Each structure stands twice: as structure tokens, then as C-alpha cells.
Amino acid sequence: MPHFRRILVANRGEIALRVIRTAQEMGIETVAVFSDADRNALHVRRASCAVHLGGSRPAESYLDIDKVIGAAVATGCDALHPGYGFLSEKAAAAEACRAAGIEWLGPPPDAIVAMGDKVQARKIAMLAGVPLVPGLQEDVDADRLVAAAREVGYPVMLKAAAGGGGKGIRIVREEKQLVEAFELARAEARGAFGDDRVYLEKFVTRPRHVEIQIMADKHGNVVHYGERECSVQRRHQKLVEESPCVALTPALRERMGAAACDLARAVGYVGAGTVEFLYSAGEFYFLEMNTRLQVEHPVTEMRYGVDLVREQIRVAAGEELAPVAEPRGHAIEVRVNAEDPNTYFPSLGRLSRMSLPGGPGVRLDSAMFRGLEVTPYYDSMLAKLIVHGEDRAQAIARCERAIRELRIVGVSTAMPVALRVLHNAEFRAGDYDTGILERIDRSLTPERRELAMLAAVAARFLVAERAGAKSADGDGDARQRVPVWSMLGRGERLWRNRS
């Protein structure tokens, strides 16, 4: 007997697909919701049913609680999965579900509120005995900010109280930048979260970002599935995650796991959650708790042989937590974002071709399809590549192999950077911190440059040849005639304009 009859998946992209997959495997129907821009999205095509919400801006669609809950009611859903982002950490959405008699596949509204306000969360963590980063402030304004920053010492971090997932964070290294950065951070926070509160924190040196995956049921049981190391970040956006974290001793892991479970208990938590810590030199500090499924949850799934979405559904239906299996091997995730590998600016365009990795120990969570338009409306993550190996060395080698197999044409990705991370001596030694990406050597060897030039020259020659150049030395005809593949290209472009 299925736990629920029909789940509304209040999200898009790979995470919507992720939830749909598990629901299908559990025999539960799914209802997708979609914006104008997502009419052809894979989550719409793979769900049992689909409901159109409205315009392409999130506020008109995925962020509109009334529309989303309305769709759930209209289609007879008995549960709703918020994914990550969008409504996932909005207590009001959880409340609205409750009011409509729909099970929210996430924690109770109180827990969301308690952990969603970063200032509040710190207080609760302190009471629960969880260690904190020094220097946090509340009731921050420009004047108090300057004084507080002097007290904890530069560099300092500015964080949006309503932020999360690396959004709304700025590092300030000198006092003269502080006030402008504060104003920018407030403006961003207002725009992104509708809440312009920003707080300040000591910037811990050589920190590692280590987080604990927890799960709680409705019977008071709380378990953790070990840690994920997420220190490979740029602009506080994670690029590579792994589990286990090489730096932790078993004793430290148990202390962190226990602290995370204590925090969950302190707020009456139910479902999946992640407690983020800074780790530095044998000490760990509470950063924040994410009251939702995390992007990088598959790293944990690969190691523990657990389906965390399935567990979310099971505990929401009132079942008891399954025992946590012994973890096996090592898992690594790489986020495949549509972005320029040098500037990390979003790379927009149309996915004209893809070639996906496969073989042993490789998982791809993605909502990519040929023809997908990457638009500025949503975040730029195209896919998550997750590998599992018997040990860290095999996982790294496998990850490298899989990245080389992955080809995406139409937008660029930071995969060349991810490969450099996997080759980096600090990373290989496991002795790295959140600054690793800034230190990555991006230079090319002379052999690589020569190879690329050879290939480029040969490709150009072949194009000219195929285009009908009559003699080996070329008489200009090559550039007059249209090569066959550029005809194809134009066909696709023509098509694109019409569709």
C-alpha cells in the first residue's frame, strides 16, 4: 500500500525529477507544476500530471504559495514535496499545506521558522550546546556594524538572515568596503528573500565546510548519516562535495553527528535536514541548519545505500526511521552549472548536444534534455554528477573519468575547473579548505596548447575541405560555400525561432 496517493512536487529542474523518480518507484502518483518557461521541462514530462502556474518569474509561479497549494488541492494531492529553494524553507507554505490537509514533506513550520532566521538559529544552537562561530551580531545597522567588525577583526562575513545555500553572503576584508558591502548585501537580501536583515560573523581562517545529514521521524527518533565535505566553493556556491571528510576522526564525526541530532531535537524536527559546520583545526562551529533536502544529498545516498526522498516520504506518512546502514566506500559529487569556467558568470543558451557519462559507480541527476533553453529565470545548475568508489582514490579517478565522458554543447560549464580540483595536490591529499578554488592553477601545459591548436587547425581544414575547396591550397571557395554542418546549424536556429 503506497504511503500517499499523489504528491505535488513544488519545484522544477533536477530536484523535481529526483522526487518524481522515487515517488514512481513507490507507486505514488506525482503532480508537476510549471511556469511558462518550463512548459517543456523534463519534470513536466515525467510527472503523472502537470498544472500550469503562470509566468516565468518565480514570484508568479513556483514562489506563489496560493497557486501551488491551489494546484495540490485541485488535483487531489495528499502530500507536497518542496524540494530545495523556492518554498522549501517558507514556513507559510508548510502552514498552508497543513491548513489544506496536505502533508508537507519537510519539517514542521516552527522548525523552519526557528532555523530560517539565522540569528534565532544561533541562539537555539547555543542553548542546545552546539559550538558557534564567535562574533555574531544581531540588530545590525551601519554604525554598530563597524564597531562589531573591529571587535572580531577582519576579514568578516556579512550574511543575510533569511539567506541560505551560500546566497546572500559577502566577505569584507577592509573597513572601507564594509558599509557599501552592507548596503549591497541588504539590497540583495531584500530582492532575493524579501527580508533585508544582514548579520556579521568572524571569518574563520582555513575553514572547511562540513555538514551533517540528519533525519527525524514523528516518534522522536533522530539519526544522522555522517558528513559531507563541501569546501570546494566559489562565491559560496559549492562545486565539489565528498563524503567522508578526510579531516574528521571517528570521534569528531560522532561529536558532530550528536550535536546535529541535538539541534534537531531542540526544535522538534521531522524529516530530512542538514546541519552545516565550519571546521578548522580540530574544532567545529555551527553555521546554520538547512531545513530541507540539500542539493548534495546523493553523496550521502551513495555511501549509505539509502534513498533519502523515500525516507522523507516514509517518515511523513508516520513510519519509523529505518536503521542506518554501515557506510561503504567514498562518494564525490560535482555540480554541473551552466557557467563560464573563468568568470563563473551564467552561460545561457540552448543545449544542442549532450553526451552523458555511464558505467560503474556513476550517477547523474539531471533535468537536461537536448533542446533545453537555459534561461536567466532560474539557477544555473544543469546536473549533478555523483560517483562512488571503494575508496577515495578510486572515487577521484572515477569522477575524473566521468567528467571527461560528459559533453555538453550549447552552454559552457565549470567542468574544466572541477577536473583541476580533482588533480590538485591539496585536494588529493585531503588537506584543503574553502579557499581551494581560488588557489587552483588554471594554466595549460604547452603540450595541451599544442594539441588544442592541432585539433582546431584540423577541424577548420576539414570544414573547408568538405565545403568544397577544389585544391589543397584553397582558393577562397571554402568560405563562399556553406558547409554542410553550418546548414544543419542554421536549420536548428531557424527552428528555434519558430518554436
Next chain:
Amino acid sequence: MPHFRRILVANRGEIALRVIRTAQEMGIETVAVFSDADRNALHVRRASCAVHLGGSRPAESYLDIDKVIGAAVATGCDALHPGYGFLSEKAAAAEACRAAGIEWLGPPPDAIVAMGDKVQARKIAMLAGVPLVPGLQEDVDADRLVAAAREVGYPVMLKAAAGGGGKGIRIVREEKQLVEAFELARAEARGAFGDDRVYLEKFVTRPRHVEIQIMADKHGNVVHYGERECSVQRRHQKLVEESPCVALTPALRERMGAAACDLARAVGYVGAGTVEFLYSAGEFYFLEMNTRLQVEHPVTEMRYGVDLVREQIRVAAGEELAPVAEPRGHAIEVRVNAEDPNTYFPSLGRLSRMSLPGGPGVRLDSAMFRGLEVTPYYDSMLAKLIVHGEDRAQAIARCERAIRELRIVGVSTAMPVALRVLHNAEFRAGDYDTGILERIDRSLTPERRELAMLAAVAARFLVAERAGAKSADGDGDARQRVPVWSMLGRGERLWRNRS
């Protein structure tokens, strides 16, 4: 330190890619070999180096021992992996490797000879105390055949002595068909294996095909990784494989595993091998031993968390076998062949589009790429879809989900049949035999038919509409103008003619 410096992969298709992947992960270079037809094949593009062998017929390329060993020598390889099929069970190839000082990533020539001759193999098995199917004959000619078949009773099976993998097998139900079938089988055996010996065996009723995966090192250690159930077959070609086999008790599994290991020891086996058994009503009978990696080996890899190719390489390099881990969960493999789902005839053509499955517990081993021409030169397997679940029910649901995600355009596959297998009551109960595919109900529900008609009508309407039909009731213009996507289609066809 890598075990070998460079491995020649004497194969093509997904298995060549499979070997290349593991070698890459172990830091070992790979040399691909290719025929004319395979110039653009993925195994050529993914290997470190590639050597052209010659014409498209196997005899001119992958089966030509001199050319293959010559390529290995010329490129400085210190090992050769034969994959399955082609040279994998040719003792002469193993001998030639030895003579050239190249490590053969398979068993010693003697073991190949002993097990390759099915008549000889039966004798060895009998001596090793492994149970046999009654009624086997040697020195078969037409006269003796008729007498022998009468003795064991119809139906009987005719098998090529040099065959394997379901090739060169015929079932004969009546005496009047026996001689013609024998001649056909001999002709086929001569063409396929260059050896026209055919033998006869009792056809066991309601048999299950259950096989044991073994591995032996050079230090006398032999282990097994449990069984695979391969009873979902048509024309003796496997379609769906799973592990564990629901019918086996732990005691029976241990007896079969021990028998398989005994047989391996009896022939001084080294490397990966599979001992195939017929299982029926609590009894098992030796069928044959495949002295190579099996197509369906990933089913075992998923359950045991082992990389069998890595183990092959390790034991060939003289290392000791790693201990066998406790198996976890349930794994299912589906073979994706380019074939008509009704006639099982090969479906040739060009892969114009693909959409691949992903998400948790899904592995795809494939050498498919967009633009691949499926030719009559080689066997029709495009890919293997393997799933792993916590239990059999989850594995079945996951497999169904993944099959639905897999889309291949350009050739047809038997995936609709595989889906029916997964839905079949016998299969779900685990109570099936090698006849299951013949009993599968292929009829469509009226709802499905209506849905397909609706979709087809709507698709045709949209084509006409986009082609420029001016009014809703259509005035014939729709058929005059060229719809945009048929322009695209023609572009691709034009392209195909030129490439």
C-alpha cells in the same frame, strides 16, 4: 604503481568501453582496435590510442589474431583484454599473447580449451563431481542422433560444441525436424565458429538458467560472487537478468557456488569465469562454463560492490584476490538490443536521438552515441541497463522507471517486452522459467490504444498546423508545404549521405 602500463582492448562496443573505463580509473593506458565500420565508435574515441585493423567483417579485424596481437606489440602493450565474444574464448589468442610476452586478461589456454569444447567440459565436470543434464552425446552424426534423441525423449536441444552465449542452440520437438535442424545447426556452427560439431542434450522442463560468477587468482584461491538468474530469454538470447535468484535457498546457493569453484580448480582456472547451470525443482545441472567476462557481469558488480574488470587486472598482475564483500540488495539488468520487439529481428539504422535514464541506483553500460549506425556486421546489443535496489520490489520498480526514461530513436528495441516482463505475475512472484518470454501477454489495454491514437492524431494535427494550414478544417495546403521538422529530418538525411 599501475599493474600494467598499457592494455590492448581486443573488442568493440560497450564491453570495450567497460574495460577502458576501469583501466582509466587504474591509471593504465588503453589501446583500442577498430574495423572500417567502427572508425567513429566510442571505444576508439575513449581509448588512449587506437589502431586500425581492417575491413568491417569480424574475420578481417576483431577475429584476426595476427592483426590484434600485432597491434598490441606495435603499441607496446603489456596486457590484452579480450572482452566477450570475438577472441575471448580462443585458446590460440591466449597462446599468441603468451608467445608475444603479453599478459592475457583471461584464463590459461588449457582452461579455455577444456571448457570451450562442450563435450570435453562435461567430462571434466563429471569428474569434478558437478551434476550434469542427462542425455548428452558425443561423436554425433545424423544416425546416432536420431537414436539418442529417442532415448532421452523429445524435446531435445542441439548445441554447437564451440558455441556459447546462446549462440548455435536449437530446440527440436519432433523427430521429423531433427535432421534438417541438425544440418542447419552444423552449417551455422561452421560459419560462426569454424567448427561444425554439434551435440544433443535433454531439454529439461521448466528450467531456470542460473549461473555462478567465479574469480580465481594465480595463488590457487577461487571465490564466487553468488548467482545470476538469466531465465528471461528468447532464442536463447538473454533479455533480463537478476541477482539473487529468488528460487535458491542459501544452502543450494552454497552448493552451486562450491561446485563452480571446484570446476574452476579442476582446470587450473585464473581470472573471471561463469559456470552456467540449469535449475529445475530443487536440482541443478551443469550447462557450460564461459571462460570470460559475461555480458551480465554488472548485475554481480552492483550487488557486491566489486569491479570485476579491476579484479581481472589485479589477478593477472599476480595479486591475490580481495575478500568477497557481503552482497547488498537486488540488481536487475535489461539488455537493450536493436531489434523489432515483435519478431526480434535486428533493427538496423541510425541512432538519431537518445534520452538516457539517470537518478539513484541506475547504471548504463553502453557505447551508443547520437549518429551511431547500427550495422549488420556486429551483434545488436546497444546498451545494458542495470539497476540496484534495497530489495527486489524496489529494483523492479526502479528498472521500470529507468526503462521508461530511456528513449532511443532511429532503431527499435525490445524495451516494451522488458516492461511486460517486469509487470508479469510470474516474474513478480519470482516463479518463472526460461519459457517466460513466450508466455508474456503482449496485448494492449483499450485505454492504451485510445491514448496512442489521441497522441498520434494530435501529432499529425500539429504537423499540419505548423506546416501552414490556413484554416482549422484544412484545405490541403498542409500536405503541400514542407513542415519544419521534416526539413530538419531531410537535412540529417542529406548529411548522412555525405558522411
Next chain:
Amino acid sequence: MKYFAELDGEQREFVVERRAGKLWVTTGDRTFELDLSLVGDGATFSLLVDGHSYDVVADVERDQVTLQMVGERFAVRVEDERERAAHAVAGNKVGGKRELRAAMPGIVVDLKVGEGDAVEEGQTLVVLEAMKMQNPLLAEGPGKVVRLCCKKGEAVAAGALLLEIE
């Protein structure tokens, strides 16, 4: 717009209208609301039927529509009124001649009959080797071989006419 669809021998009539961006398809006494959207790759559609979602790969070659959806492969014949009328006329020309064609490319390794031979149902006519298998092609019913169009040892393309039986 009226269409006639045929699948597995079942024939149905459908009326399609475009209204308010949607397709309204009527068959028998029921009407379905369809939202059909072509995905960027040119052959995949997202189809919503009364809110139920289907991911469809469709290949439309005039009246032959090949679909991949719900894990199945469907070959549906869809005619509009004009085509139906044209086919009805052409259909009268069908005679008693049957053709044996190669279902796949291969090599004719044996020819078991000659021109003028009488054949029985189930009799082996041709042995075609393809994908390393020898496939006997059988007579679907009794008749007489009126034309042989292949030779032993010949390589034939998919769809090639091998012989005719009357």
C-alpha cells in the same frame, strides 16, 4: 479537422479543434483537452491530456505516425478525409500476390525453392543470415512461387523483394 486512426486493427474517428491554445479532440461521445508542445529537439513532445502528462517521441511520415510513450512503441495510421478517400480507391487493386521481403539486411545463404514450385504453409523458402544468425523465412500460406528475385550468396538490403508467391 477530421482524422481516422488505426492501431492493431481498431479504427476510430477523431475530430480535432484548436481553441484557446489547446487542442480539443472528440472521439465517440467524449472530448479530451490536449496541450501538445514540441520540445526543442524536434521530435519529442510534451502531451497533456486532461492534465495527465505524457512524454512522447513522435515520428510523423505522412499517415504513418510512430510513437514512443508510456514505455511502448505504437505505429498508428492517421488519415485525414482526403487521404482516406484516396486509399479506399487504391485498396481495390490488391490482388492475390504475396511478396516475401527481407525484414533486415543480410546474406541469402540458401534458397529452398525455385520458380514454379508449389509451397505449403510453414515451408522454408529462404535462409537469410544476419547478425550471425541463420533465419529460415517461411511461407505464410500455400501457393506457387511465381518469381525469384534473389540468388544464393547475394547480400540483400532491408525490405528487398526476395520472391513472390501467388
Next chain:
Amino acid sequence: MKYFAELDGEQREFVVERRAGKLWVTTGDRTFELDLSLVGDGATFSLLVDGHSYDVVADVERDQVTLQMVGERFAVRVEDERERAAHAVAGNKVGGKRELRAAMPGIVVDLKVGEGDAVEEGQTLVVLEAMKMQNPLLAEGPGKVVRLCCKKGEAVAAGALLLEIE
């Protein structure tokens, strides 16, 4: 056929000949044997360089060749002799004017300078919001804003000219 390739500031000359079905590419004092084959999808190549194999996705837009291979993305400029001569002439026209363009589509949420303003290196010129992030666009060097081409609140396309500095 002679080509001039440029990558990361390094320039090299290549001579390509077709002989016996292969490409022979000479650069400096070395010659490579290349076998370049286009895969059916129209943008992927199998490249063998002296027997070493590379899987290459190439996009050739006149002299701009974008490659994906060995896990890297390369943007190589490849000119033939004629193009090189033409570009050499055009190159003389480059003046001291620099353009600030939007690297991605977004919304101009703030304009920190006006026409005629002097700016220093590293100074914030425009704040562009895209993908939910506010990105300050900085001056790459000192100069004077000679033209403003965008307004606060305006949505701009990728590559849109935002302002000019002299």
C-alpha cells in the same frame, strides 16, 4: 594549406596537407599524422594524432574554433593566410575606446557612474542582477565614461553594450 592559430596569446603557424586519406600537419620542425573523422551527430570528431586518440567536440564559426577535448574547453582562433592579411589591416583601426558589455542577460539594478565621469581601475561601474546574484561590473583600467548605453532598471541581453570608456 597554411593556418595561423592563436590560443592564450600564443601564436603558431601550421601547414596542413591531405595525403593518403590522412592529414599531415607541420608546425615548427615537427610533422604530425592526423586522422580526423566526423561522427554522425555533426559536431563530434574522432581525432587520432600519431595513433593517440581524442574525442573532440568542435564548433567552427569562421576563424573561431571552440573545442571540448581532454576535459578542457579551448577557444582557438584559426586564420588562413587571406584572413590573416585582412585582419592585419583591420587591426590598425583599434583605438583607445573600451566597451563594457553585459556578459550575460540581466537587469541593471544600479548605475554608479554618469557620462563624463572619470573612473579608476577596479571602480564599480554598473551592478547587474542575473541568476539571482548582484554582480558589480568593475572598470578594467582608469579612463573617462564617454557614453552610457543603459538605464537603471533596464533588462539587457547578453553582449549588450552598457557603456564606453576612453
